Amino acid sequence: MILLLKEGMGGSNMFIRVENLRKSYGAGESKNEVLRGTNLTLGKGQIGVILGPSGSGKSTLMNIIGGVDRADSGSVYVNGQEITACDDDELTEYHRNSVGFIFQFYNLVPNITVAKNNEIIANISKSPLDIDAVL
DSSP states (O other), rough: OOOEEEETSSOOOOHHHHEEEEEEEEGGGGGGEEEEEEEEEEEEEEEEEOOOTTSSSSSHHHHTTTTTTTSEEEEEETEEEEEGGOHHHHHHHHHHHEEEESSSSOOOTTOOOOHHHHHHHHHHHOOOOOOOHHH
């Protein structure tokens, strides 16, 4: 998965700061703590690579930074905005204006055409690309 933060987002000092991020799945004996106080800082223009074995929390971290998933505790700041404090409406605007994902698995709706899958995204975008040009 690749997480893209749009250049036009906020000011010129765009960066990512993750502080003491925690996330677990399950409960009781089956509780799996995936992120255990994770910290990360990336300045504008820096490229970061997250490596680790399957189940180590790479996708979970990316999903929290991208506002797709919520942390149990800790904070994520993108260009000074605390993403972890956003409500659902604020996260929708964050997704719409500031974030793009390139998934390892495309997550297309299997029973509709590629064009229709693209139309779904075009409907939530403020300035969608021309579908015919994209295809």
